Every structure is written in structure tokens, then in C-alpha cells.
Amino acid sequence: MTALAATNARPTVELAAWARRNTWTLGLLLLLVLLLAFTKTIQPNYGAFGIQGLGTSIMPLAFATVAQAIVVIAGGIDLSIGSMMALTSVVAATLMQGQGDAFGLAVVAGVLLLGILLGAINGALVVSTRVPDIIVTLATFYVWAGLALLVRAAPGGAASPWLMSLASGPLFSEWLPKAAIVLVVVVAVVWIPLARSRLGVSFYAVGSDQLAAFRSGVAIGRTKVAAYAIAGLFGAVAGLSLTASTGIGTPVPGPYTLQSVAAVVLGGVSLAGGRGGVLGPIIAVIVLQLIQNDTTFLGIDPNYALVIQGVILVGVLILGSILESRRAD
Amino acid sequence: MSAAVTERSGTTAITWRTTLRERPIIPLIGLLALLVVAIDVADPGIVTPSWAGVIVRASIPLAILAGCQTLTMLTGGIDLSVASVASMAGFVTATLIHSPGGVAEGIVVVLIAAALVGLINGVGIGVFKVHPLITTLGMSFVVDGLANVWQLQMVQTGAGVPHVLRVLGSGTIGDVIPYSLVVFVPLAAVIMIGLRRTGYGRLLYAIGDNPVAARLSGVRSWQVLILLYVISALMAAIAGLLVSGLSNTASVTLVDTSLLPSVAAAVIGGTSIFGGRGGFGGTMVGALILTVLTALITVLGLPEPTNQVLFGSIIVIVAAAYTRVTAES
Numbered sequence: 101m102t103a104l105a106a107t108n109a110r111p112t113v114e115l116a117a118w119a120r121r122n123t124w125t126l127g128l129l130l131l132l133v134l135l136l137a138f139t140k141t142i143q144p145n146y147g148a149f150g151i152q153g154l155g156t157s158i159m160p161l162a163f164a165t166v167a168q169a170i171v172v173i174a175g176g177i178d179l180s181i182g183s184m185m186a187l188t189s190v191v192a193a194t195l196m197q198g199q200g201d202a203f204g205l206a207v208v209a210g211v212l213l214l215g216i217l218l219g220a221i222n223g224a225l226v227v228s229t230r231v232p233d234i235i236v237t238l239a240t241f242y243v244w245a246g247l248a249l250l251v252r253a254a255p256g257g258a259a260s261p262w263l264m265s266l267a268s269g270p271l272f273s274e275w276l277p278k279a280a281i282v283l284v285v286v287v288a289v290v291w292i293p294l295a296r297s298r299l300g301v302s303f304y305a306v307g308s309d310q311l312a313a314f315r316s317g318v319a320i321g322r323t324k325v326a327a328y329a330i331a332g333l334f335g336a337v338a339g340l341s342l343t344a345s346t347g348i349g350t351p352v353p354g355p356y357t358l359q360s361v362a363a364v365v366l367g368g369v370s371l372a373g374g375r376g377g378v379l380g381p382i383i384a385v386i387v388l389q390l391i392q393n394d395t396t397f398l399g400i401d402p403n404y405a406l407v408i409q410g411v412i413l414v415g416v417l418i419l420g421s422i423l424e425s426r427r428a429d
Numbered sequence: 430m431s432a433a434v435t436e437r438s439g440t441t442a443i444t445w446r447t448t449l450r451e452r453p454i455i456p457l458i459g460l461l462a463l464l465v466v467a468i469d470v471a472d473p474g475i476v477t478p479s480w481a482g483v484i485v486r487a488s489i490p491l492a493i494l495a496g497c498q499t500l501t502m503l504t505g506g507i508d509l510s511v512a513s514v515a516s517m518a519g520f521v522t523a524t525l526i527h528s529p530g531g532v533a534e535g536i537v538v539v540l541i542a543a544a545l546v547g548l549i550n551g552v553g554i555g556v557f558k559v560h561p562l563i564t565t566l567g568m569s570f571v572v573d574g575l576a577n578v579w580q581l582q583m584v585q586t587g588a589g590v591p592h593v594l595r596v597l598g599s600g601t602i603g604d605v606i607p608y609s610l611v612v613f614v615p616l617a618a619v620i621m622i623g624l625r626r627t628g629y630g631r632l633l634y635a636i637g638d639n640p641v642a643a644r645l646s647g648v649r650s651w652q653v654l655i656l657l658y659v660i661s662a663l664m665a666a667i668a669g670l671l672v673s674g675l676s677n678t679a680s681v682t683l684v685d686t687s688l689l690p691s692v693a694a695a696v697i698g699g700t701s702i703f704g705g706r707g708g709f710g711g712t713m714v715g716a717l718i719l720t721v722l723t724a725l726i727t728v729l730g731l732p733e734p735t736n737q738v739l740f741g742s743i744i745v746i747v748a749a750a751y752t753r754v755t756a757e758s
Contacts, residue, residue, distance in 0.1 A: 179689075229749035232702045238689050239744035246737030253734075358509070358566055365563045403577035410570030414549075417564075418557040 124368035124420070125380040132383055135390045143397045148275050150393075155277025156268050156345050158389045160185065161359055162283055163338035165367070165381045166291070167219075167331040168360040174327035175307035175373030176226065176233040181335050182357035183245035184218050186350065188339030190248050193257025193349025204260030212336050218244060219332015223325035241357070248351040255350040259343045267344035279341075283382070286337060291378050294330070303327050308374025362413050363388060388412075453699040456754055457714045460747065464718065468725045475728065478605045484720050486599070486607035486675065490515075492716035493613065493668035494687055495694035496620055497661040499712045502695055503624075504637040504657060505704030506554060506561035511665035512688035513572040514543050518666035519673025520576060520681050523590050524583040532591040539666050546572055547662030551655030565658075576681040590673050598674020609671050616667070620709045633657065637704025693744050694719050697751065718747070 119126060139146050164181050171178045188211050195207045218240075225236045271278045294300040302323040305313035314320050338356070343349055367384035369376030388409060395405040448455070469476045494511050501508045518539040525535035546568055553564035600608040624630035632653050635643045644650060672684050698715030700707025722743060726736045 225745060225749075229745065230752050231745065231748040232696070234702060235693065235696050235748050236745060238693060239741040239748070241689065242737045242741030242744070246734040246739075246741065249734035249737070250732075358569075362563065362566055362570075365560065371560045371562060401578055401581065403574045403581070406574030406577070407571045408574075410567040410574065413570070414553055414559060414564055414567035417559040418553060421557045421559060 122380075125377070125383065128367065128380055128383045128387065132387050132390070135387060135394070139390060139394055139397065142394065146397075148270070151275055152268070152270055152277040152279075154386070154389060154393065155279035155283075158385050159267060159279045159283060159341040159345060160338050160354075161356055161363065161389070162382050162385045163286075163334050163341055164356045164360040165363040165385050166287055166378045167334035167338065168364045169367065169369050169376065169378050169381045170291075170303065170334070171233075171327055171331045172361075172364050172369050172371060172373060173307050173376055174303040174324060175310065176324065176327065177237065177361065177371070178219075178222060178328065178331055178335075179234060179237040179357050179361075180218075180222060180240040180244055181331070181338070181360055182353035182355070183241045183243075183248060184215065184332065184335040185339040185342055185356055186353040187218070187244045187248040187251070188215055188336040189342040190252040190257065190349035190351050192340055192343045193259060194252055196260050196263070196343075197256075197258040199260070201260055201262055204263060207260075208263065208340060211340060212333060215332040215334075215336020215339070216329045217332065219335065220325055220329040222332070223328030226328070227321040227324050241353075245351075245353055248353070252349060252351050255348050255352075257343075257349040259347050263340070263344045264347055267341060279345075282341075287378060287382070290330070290333070295377070299323070299326055304374050306373075359388075362409075366413055366416060453751070453754070454711050454714060456751070457698065457711060457718065461714055461718050461721065464721045464725055468721065468728055471725065472728045479601075482601055482605040482607055484717065484724060486601070486609060488713075488716045488720040489607065489609045489613045490668040490672045490675065490684075491687060491690060491694060491720060492713050493616065493664050493671070494684075494691035495698070495712045495716050496617075496709055497664050497668075498691050498695040499698070499700045499707055499709055500620070500624075500633065500657060501561065501661055502637070502700050502702055503633045503704060503707060504654065505640070506654070506657075507692070507702070508550070508565045508658065508661045508665070509562060509688065510546060510550060510565040510569040510572060511661065511668070511691060512684045512686075513569040513576070514546055514662050514665040515669030515672060515684035515687070516681050517572050517576045518543060518669035519590070519594075519683055520679050521579065522594065522670060523673060523679030524579070526589050526591050532593050535591070536670065539670070540663060543662040543666035544659050547659035548655065550662065551651075551658035554658065555651035555654030573681070580681050590677050590679055594670055594674035595677055596674070598671045599677070609675070612667065612671065616664070617709060617713065624708060629653070629656075634705055637706075639705070690719055697744070697747055699751065 139150075143150070164185060167181055168178060191214060192207055192211045195210075196204050199207070222237055222240055225231070225240070226233050229236065265278070266282050267279050269278050270276055271281055302313065302318045303326075305316065305318050306320055306323045306327075310320060313323075342354075363384040364376075364381045365371060366388070367376065367379075367381030369381060391408060391412065392402075392405045395402065395408060465476060494515065497508050497511045521539045521542070522532070522535035525538060526532065528534050530537075550561075550565050550568055553559045553567075554561045597608050597612065602608070624633065632643070632648055635646075635648060636650050636653060640650065669684055672687075673679055676683065694715035695707070695712050696702060696715070697718060698707070698711030698713070700712060722740065723736075726739050731739070
């Protein structure tokens with residue numbers, strides 16, 4: 101009897117511990133639910149179709165944010181993500197134009213490798229020059245943006261139909277956007293095994309205390325290069341999802357770099373490194389997008405959406421800091 | 430004998446390195462001279478007094494914006510809202526040209542608005558301890574959004590850059606000495622003397638060098654930081670007024686492209702992004718280097734995308750060389 105009670109109690113305790121560790125993410129989730137309810141109130145016919153559109157529109161920023169989260173966890177920051185997306189997107193759209201499905205698949209594989217290469221270059225430069233991450237990736241922002249313009253001076257190209265079909269429409273149920281499934285699958289396949297591996301733990305170790313990590317035998321340089329390379333992989337996926345959702349490649353970088361930094365921090369990843377995950381940042385992206393949609397539904401000038409985004413960003417973090425200092429007292 | 434020679438040359442090399450480390454501005458000026466020689470080789474006869482005037486005139490707004498980054502970086506912060514504030518300042522002044530108070534009213538209004546942005550930045554960073562990167566990024570969204578709203582309101586009235594600002598931003602004495610020095614020289618003098626000779630300046634270094642030690646010595650960091658971000662925003666507004674005068678353009682995105690160069694100029698100028706080290710002297714040279722570099726790339730007559738690639742690559746190389754020269758062995 102007592103044994104039964106004990107086995108019953110165990111998962112509850114673990115769940116409570118998990119909830120304590122992920123208070124921030126749970127808070128964001130609550131915010132998301134409230135926002136969804138609010139959206140339904142102001143727009144009574146918001147339903148499956150709205151959710152599908154939401155899935156498609158969050159995809160590029162969500163992948164960019166996952167990329168940013170990985171680098172930030174490992175103690176860096178990648179300001180080149182926006183132009184990396186532009187470069188991978190134009191390369192994909194240019195190569196896919198007028199080609200068959202099989203070739204399109206090869207292009208996707210090639211673009212993913214390109215992303216890994218670009219990220220590895222960022223990481224290798226950071227490690228070998230010892231110039232701060234923010235400066236190196238600021239400089240490579242220009243390099244990738246220039247290369248993107250060399251590939252294609254104006255928006256154009258085409259995406260393989262199967263790639264475009266991945267970004268829109270539902271799967272299984274009309275409430276399940278295909279884009280969201282792609283997002284979950286890609287992130288899960290790469291991040292979950294990674295976070296549990298030696299390499300993933302090294303990301304957190306290097307991010308939280310480089311010296312301690314070094315003394316415990318973590319190869320700092322290699323870990324950083326790996327973090328940037330994996331971020332490059334996600335950056336390429338973000339670029340591909342741009343191509344998939346628009347059907348073309350655009351050489352001018354979108355606002356994704358700074359937005360990804362914002363979403364990462366809103367998602368509970370500390371800019372000091374070593375803390376956070378990728379789930380919180382993804383929820384933050386959905387929250388930010390939903391706020392933007394709501395301002396449209398309310399007929400508010402879209403420019404105020406930007407204002408509201410900024411206020412929420414700073415406001416939520418101020419709230420977090422107040423709550424944290426209360427808890428510390 | 431040969432041993433003595435080796436020893437002496439060894440000592441010289443060490444003195445050399447020490448000099449470079451203690452006076453990092455020397456290699457920077459060397460680099461600037463090198464770039465000027467390079468541009469004269471690329472386009473013989475281009476380097477004239479009036480060319481120098483053009484370069485200085487173009488560097489001044491960048492140097493002021495980089496000054497915002499220098500001051501905030503000294504405390505371990507950064508100000509990503511400077512470009513938005515600067516654009517807003519130039520634009521709003523231009524829209525108020527027909528107001529009863531005229532140009533003066535416009536300038537007073539934008540300085541108050543800028544101070545308000547700086548105040549919010551400072552409160553977020555100093556009081557609520559939100560990361561400077563995020564606070565100022567969030568505020569840049571807010572300022573951009575509000576400036577866009579203002580633009581829609583003002584679309585009927587029409588706008589024009591006031592004559593005073595055009596003269597101040599782009600006029601020269603004898604085709605050589607830019608009028609904008611009238612604004613810049615006093616400002617630079619106040620910054621440099623302020624950093625070196627006043628208690629407030631020393632506090633900025635102290636907070637950046639070791640925030641805990643500063644707090645334990647009784648420094649009220651939050652007051653220092655609030656004032657700092659107000660100063661930064663006011664400087665950004667002044668830079669914005671000069672840019673709008675220089676380019677004779679009123680646009681809400683006018684200065685946006687200067688954000689990343691402003692960070693790069695401060696870092697190339699030897700200010701550490703981690704705080705506690707640097708100064709405005711190096712930053713001014715950094716701004717000149719970036720301007721001459723842009724001119725050099727333009728003279729080479731390469732297509733714009735190649736320029737971006739070169740610009741990014743050179744920033745990495747300069748920053749890497751600089752880090753190597755000044756590194757503590």
C-alpha cells in the first residue's frame with residue numbers, strides 16, 4: 101500500500117521538479133494560451149485556417165531562433181543569421197529553378213551542408229582570432245549578404261513544389277499545420293539527441309563557465325565551432341523555409357537577426373550563456389507572431405505592432421527580473 | 430657579442446609590444462595612413478585637402494554614434510537603439526519645419542523624445558537589470574514603430590530638411606573644413622575630458638571593469654546608467670540631425686545602416702565590448718578607418734555585393750590583428 105503510494109508520488113515529484121526548472125517556459129505557454137483565447141474573442145471565426153497560417157508564418161523565424169538559441173547557450177551570439185538565411189535561400193531558389201524533384205532534394209542537402217559550412221566559418225573565426233563573437237558575426241553578416249547579392253541580384257528563382265507543400269496546408273487534421281509538424285520533427289531530430297549527448301552538455305558547460313569547462317577537459321574551441329556549425333544548419337533550414345513559404349529567393353536579409361535575439365531572450369535563454377533550451381524560444385516566436393496577427397484583427401496600424409512587440413519584450417523581462425528578485429529575497 | 434645583440438633586439442621587441450599595448454591608437458593611426466596611401470595608389474591624385482574634408486564630414490555622424498557605443502560598452506553595455514533614435518530625430522525635425530516654433534521647436538522636441546528613450550533604456554538596464562542588448566533592441570522597435578506612425582500622420586503636411594541643418598551637416602569652409610566640426614569638436618572634448626578627468630567618467634570604467642566591486646564601493650550604478658543612456662540617446666539624436674543635413678534627406682530609416690558600423694568603429698577603436706577598457710580617441714580613428722575603407726572600396730569600382738564582402742572581411746582582419754597586437758601575453 102505504502103509502496104503503491106510511493107510509486108504514485110514519484111512521477112508527481114518529478115513533474116513538480118520539472119515544472120520548477122521550467123517556470124519561464126510554462127509562463128510563456130500560459131501567455132500563449134491566453135493570447136489564443138484573446139484572439140478567438142476578438143476574431144470569433146479564428147480557427148483551423150488561422151492556425152495553419154500561423155504555422156507557415158512562424159517557420160523562418162522559429163528556425164532562426166533555434167539557431168540563435170544554440171549559439172547563445174554555448175556563450176556566443178550570431179548576428180549573421182539574417183544574411184545566412186538570405187544566402188541559403190537564394191542559393192536554393194536559384195538551383196531549384198526548372199529542375200525536377202530529385203534534383204531539388206539534392207539541392208536541399210547541399211544547402212544544409214552550406215549552412216553547416218557558413219556556421220563553422222563563424223565558429224572558426226571566433227575561436228582562432230579571439231575577436232568577440234558579436235564583432236565576428238557582425239562582419240560575416242556583410243560577407244554572407246554580399247555573397248547572396250552575387251548569387252542573385254534581385255528576388256527570383258523557384259522552389260520545388262514538394263518543398264513549398266511542406267510549408268503550407270494541414271496534415272492528418274485541419275488543426276495541425278504541416279509547417280508546425282516540420283518544425284517539431286526537424287528540431288526534435290537534431291536537438292533532442294544533441295542535448296543529451298556529450299557535445300550538447302559541453303555547449304552548456306562552455307556557455308556557463310569557460311574556464312571550469314576547460315579544466316574539466318572540454319575542448320573549448322571545438323565545442324564552439326560545433327555550436328556555430330549546428331546553428332548554421334538551422335540557419336540553412338530557416339533559409340529553406342523562406343524559399344518554401346515564398347516560392348522564391350530574396351537576396352536582401354530580413355529582420356530575422358535581431359528578432360531571433362529578442363525571441364531567444366524572451367524564451368528564457370540567458371544572454372550570458374549556459375542556461376535555457378529551444379522550447380521556450382519557439383513558444384516566444386509564436387507569441388510574437390500571434391501578437392502581430394491580433395493587431396491586424398483589431399485593425400490597429402501595423403506599425404503599432406512593432407511598438408507593442410518592443411514593449412512586450414522589455415516588459416516581460418522587467419517582470420521576470422522583478423519576480424526573480426522577489427524569489428531571491 | 431652576438432648574444433648581446435640578440436638580447437638587445439629582444440628587449441626592443443618587448444618595448445615595442447608594450448608601447449603598442451599601452452598606446453593602441455598608434456597602430457590604428459598607422460592603419461589609417463596605410464589606407465589613405467592605398468586609396469591614393471588606387472586613384473592617383475584623389476587625396477587632396479578637400480577630399481580629406483569630405484572624409485571627415487562623413488565620419489563625424491558615425492563617430493558620434495560610435496561614441497554612444499563606446500560610452501555604453503565601457504560599462505559592459507551596448508546601445509542598439511541609436512540608429513532608430515537618430516533616424517527619428519532627423520525625420521521629426523524635418524516634419525516640424527512648418528510648425529510655429531520652426532526649426533528650434535523641432536530640435537527641442539526630438540531632443541526631449543530622445544532623452545525619454547534614453548531614460549527608459551536606463552531604467553530598464555540600471556533599475557530592472559534587463560540586458561542592455563535586449564532593452565535597447567526593444568526600444569528600437571518602439572521608436573521605429575512610433576516614427577512610422579508619425580510618418581503616416583505627417584504624409585500630407587510635407588517635410589523638408591531645415592536649411593540650418595543642411596548648412597551644418599554639409600557646409601564647408603573653403604571647401605575643406607566641414608561646419609559640422611562646430612558640433613563635433615566641443616562634443617568630443619566633453620567626452621574625452623569627461624572620461625579622463627571627471628568622477629563620472631571614472632565610474633563608467635569602474636562599473637564596466639567590475640560591477641560588484643563598484644557596488645561595494647558605494648557606487649549607485651543605476652543612477653550612473655540612467656544618465657549614461659540618456660546621454661547616449663541625446664548624442665544619437667545629434668548624429669541623426671547631422672546625417673539628415675548631410676544627405677538632405679528625411680526618412681525614418683535614414684541612419685539604420687549605420688548601426689552595425691557604429692559598433693564596429695568602437696571595437697576597431699579598441700573599446701572592449703566586455704567593459705572597462707577603451708576610450709573615445711580610438712573610436713574617432715575607428716570611424717575614420719571605416720569611412721576611408723568605404724571610400725577605398727568605392728574607388729576600386731567593384732560591384733556593391735563585392736564591396737559588402739570586402740567590408741566584412743576587412744573588419745574581421747583588422748579586429749583580429751588588433752586583438753593580437755594588444756593581447757596581454
